[in-house]
Amino acid sequence: MNGMFAMGGYGAYVWSCFGITLIVLVICVVQGRVRHNRTLKDISARLRAMETKS
Amino acid sequence: MWKFIHKLASPPHFYRFSAKIIPWFAGVGSILVIYGTYAGLFLAPSDYQQGDAFRIIYVHVPAAYLSMMAYSIMAVSAAIGLIWRIKLSHAVAAAAAPLGAWFTFLALVTGSVWGKPMWGTWWEWGDPRLTSELLMLFLYIGYMALRAAIDDTVKADKASAVLALVGAVNVPIIHFSVEWWSSLHQGPTIIREGGPAMPVEMLYPLLAMILGFTFIFGALLLGRVRTEVLFRERRARWVRELVLTGAGPG
Known part of the structure; x- marks a missing residue:
């Protein structure tokens, strides 16, 4: 492996830490988006149900 | 200034204003993190x-710092919500919890992976820094579980705020644990007597990462507060x- 990426033998430790950090950040972004869209959908569904009732 | 703050605390204004600043926070944060990652690694x-x-x-220090910052934001917002009954502050507290839990998880995992080659162990039970950080993860999970268990938002806000405040004593314990007790964990690197214990080529990328992660955290938090505000104002x-x-x- 290229010396720059081998990290003096600590490559597996260093890269896994940066990898998991990226994964957690992506989860945070996606989870936030999903919840926001779900909330919007729930509200609009409730409003529509109310409209058809009245 | 007060007028601006007052206006911002009104849910519709917050909802619109935050949509404008989130991309800026995310953009500035990403640039800093990309620079910090490249400079830090190479x-x-x-x-x-x-x-x-x-x-x-x-990655470990920004995650650990933000895990405690998120708890502080959660506890202070919960207190403001309890005392002054500002609606938005309970929304902030509720929004900070899942992010704080993720950053705590990240701090624990990266710390563990760092500990293996340096200390020869993934985890050391009874170590004050490690144990108090783990306790914070449980506090976040308990906070979220409590909120999820109470349907009434107002009651959930009050009950969870009390839990957040009781757990807040853990934050200074985490911070000072390496000074108060003997720990495997190393002491402070940046903010210490005699200045930072690293040369600038190491320090600048670290500062960029801390600042960049803070901006990204800010964007994530604002996004979650928007969702909370939307739900709370659904009528x-x-x-x-x-x-x-x-x-x-959006």
């Missing part, structure tokens, strides 16, 4: 004791107009 010299393993600091006219005019998910 430009900074390796540590004379730890070799290249020290580079884990560039308000502005939300009805927003949803029915098909402003769409």
